Amino acid sequence: MKFEVTILGSSSATPVYNRNPSAQLLNCNEKFYLIDCGEGTQQQLIRYGFKANKIDYIFISHLHGDHYFGLIGLLSSLHLNGRIKPMKIFAPAALAEILALQFQHSETIIRYPIEFEPIQADTPSMIFENADLSVETIILNHRIPCTGFSFVQKKRLRKLVVEKLEAEMVPIEYYPLLKRGVDLELPDGRVLLNLDYTTDSEDPKKYCYCSDTLYDERYLESIRGCDTLYHEATFLHEMLERANQTHHTTALQAAQIAQTTGARKLLIGHFSSRYKTLLPLLEEARSVFENTELATEGNTFTI
Amino acid sequence: MKFEVTILGSSSATPVYNRNPSAQLLNCNEKFYLIDCGEGTQQQLIRYGFKANKIDYIFISHLHGDHYFGLIGLLSSLHLNGRIKPMKIFAPAALAEILALQFQHSETIIRYPIEFEPIQADTPSMIFENADLSVETIILNHRIPCTGFSFVQKKRLRKLVVEKLEAEMVPIEYYPLLKRGVDLELPDGRVLLNLDYTTDSEDPKKYCYCSDTLYDERYLESIRGCDTLYHEATFLHEMLERANQTHHTTALQAAQIAQTTGARKLLIGHFSSRYKTLLPLLEEARSVFENTELATEGNTFTI
Numbered sequence A, B: 001m002k003f004e005v006t007i008l009g010s011s012s013a014t015p016v017y018n019r020n021p022s023a024q025l026l027n028c029n030e031k032f033y034l035i036d037c038g039e040g041t042q043q044q045l046i047r048y049g050f051k052a053n054k055i056d057y058i059f060i061s062h063l064h065g066d067h068y069f070g071l072i073g074l075l076s077s078l079h080l081n082g083r084i085k086p087m088k089i090f091a092p093a094a095l096a097e098i099l100a101l102q103f104q105h106s107e108t109i110i111r112y113p114i115e116f117e118p119i120q121a122d123t124p125s126m127i128f129e130n131a132d133l134s135v136e137t138i139i140l141n142h143r144i145p146c147t148g149f150s151f152v153q154k155k156r157l158r159k160l161v162v163e164k165l166e167a168e169m170v171p172i173e174y175y176p177l178l179k180r181g182v183d184l185e186l187p188d189g190r191v192l193l194n195l196d197y198t199t200d201s202e203d204p205k206k207y208c209y210c211s212d213t214l215y216d217e218r219y220l221e222s223i224r225g226c227d228t229l230y231h232e233a234t235f236l237h238e239m240l241e242r243a244n245q246t247h248h249t250t251a252l253q254a255a256q257i258a259q260t261t262g263a264r265k266l267l268i269g270h271f272s273s274r275y276k277t278l279l280p281l282l283e284e285a286r287s288v289f290e291n292t293e294l295a296t297e298g299n300t301f302t303i
Helices: A041-047 A071-080 A094-105 A162-167 A172-179 A217-223 A237-246 A251-260 A279-286 B041-047 B071-080 B094-105 B162-167 B172-179 B217-223 B237-246 B251-260 B279-286
Strands: A003-009 A023-028 A031-037 A055-059 A087-091 A114-118 A126-129 A133-139 A147-153 A206-210 A228-232 A265-269 A292-294 A300-302 B003-009 B023-028 B031-037 B055-059 B087-091 B114-118 B126-129 B133-139 B147-153 B206-210 B228-232 B265-269 B292-294 B300-302
Touching: A003 A041, A003 A265, A023 A041, A023 A147, A031 A071, A041 A071, A071 A087, A071 A094, A087 A094, A087 A126, A094 A114, A094 B094, A133 A206, A133 A217, A147 A217, A206 A217, A217 A251, A228 A251, A237 A251, A251 A265, A251 A279, A265 A279, A279 A292, B003 B041, B003 B265, B023 B041, B023 B147, B031 B071, B041 B071, B071 B087, B071 B094, B087 B094, B087 B126, B094 B114, B133 B206, B133 B217, B147 B217, B206 B217, B217 B251, B228 B251, B237 B251, B251 B265, B251 B279, B265 B279, B279 B292
Parallel strands: A031 A055, A055 A087, A087 A114, A206 A228, A228 A265, A265 A292, B031 B055, B055 B087, B087 B114, B206 B228, B228 B265, B265 B292
Antiparallel strands: A003 A023, A003 A300, A023 A031, A126 A133, A133 A147, A147 A206, B003 B023, B003 B300, B023 B031, B126 B133, B133 B147, B147 B206
């Protein structure tokens, strides 16, 4: 099952050096989840060959503009391009008001349902679940209420050893039960032990997105043991004081968090406009946590 | 005196084919005026090498998103980048409310003054004037209230014939009076007739911006005799019915308007996403009005 994330924006605060504000596109089993939506996200989707209309779920971490100013344009374009299927948006409650005011003054009646789910940024909670994954909030510590998101795949069904089943002429009608781990007694009296005819599926993967936050141990439990951790790394550690003032994290701290919580891979992003080149941030993080990558525009990471 | 316009966006409704929604940057004597501000305008300014902080005046024609969704991001970035000088915004009144709501929820207190001037889209009126130009509204006919803008240069002072003045040892203190067209009597008794020592300055130029509108003869008087007319040309004339339904203009109509009103040059833009290539629109307009150009991204036109 495909589970990968494509970076659409890696810049904090303002667009600069061809870096766009925050946005990521998560593909889980060919369902598309947009995480944050800075200005120009719809243009980035076009640039990297994604159809915006495939997105059915949008998660907005907080109401600083670099994380949502592109949303109204994206929703408007979907309307103009004839979308009819619903869009589910998880975001701070005030965003519904902001969208409504803009639709009102353009006299736009969006022709597809926008299902708005307000997020309470106080305790971690599951806010969404379908057959592929579940999503829990991560309570971050920023200047305004801000939540990260933890995307956890569902455990897949067991895999059939099809060659053996076919060789022994097991009727295909029994396959679904075998996939679910059931031992079988067939009408002809044969008993099939599940473990002889199936193998375990892959362990479900976990992707955590920590958008804007001060280093704070309280959210570490929420991101423990994730396969890929995206964590903001706005500054080099020499700017720790500035990071603390603005409630952001340094590359070194992001790496320490990845190490402490047992992440397999770390993606860093949300880079300050003061950094024209990003190599120093990458090197600083790798000095603590080797398996770190820059979450820069157009790159896709398998989780 | 420099008087030129750079196109930052040429797309109607949605960004497509690397075309961005409407925005233009007018440079009059090194003062910068932004006209409309679709999503991604701040990125376009960076792309084409303009400093956003040089802009002191913003004119928004109407509240369809493709003409203003980039404004909040631009204003936020100016704030984050330390702007302190005022920004004057001319726009429909509701835009102030839309901006305020977004600043409120990001807990942003903009550190430079935003001087908001609401536009009444009912009768043509002068809304701005400085030493370089004046700006009048053009009452367009769109689905929601929409105004174009007519930028008219001030008549410049007379040009001195400096060689002659120097040869005759006329004291430099008299130059400002000569520039203003005054005849002089010098202390030594010489009489200088102004016409002997100055030449007329260039005629002031006029740039008209007609963003979104149905063909409507009522606004033609406002744009009569302009040097450069920007007029939307969303569709080819074969789509006239669709143009009428959506209150837009065809390329043929835009050219007829340029001809009827005696424009010297026509720029067409606001192209529908149905047109991957724009040559048919240009050819259609040129069949009526030869001096037509495509107002596409990154092109600068001297007015």
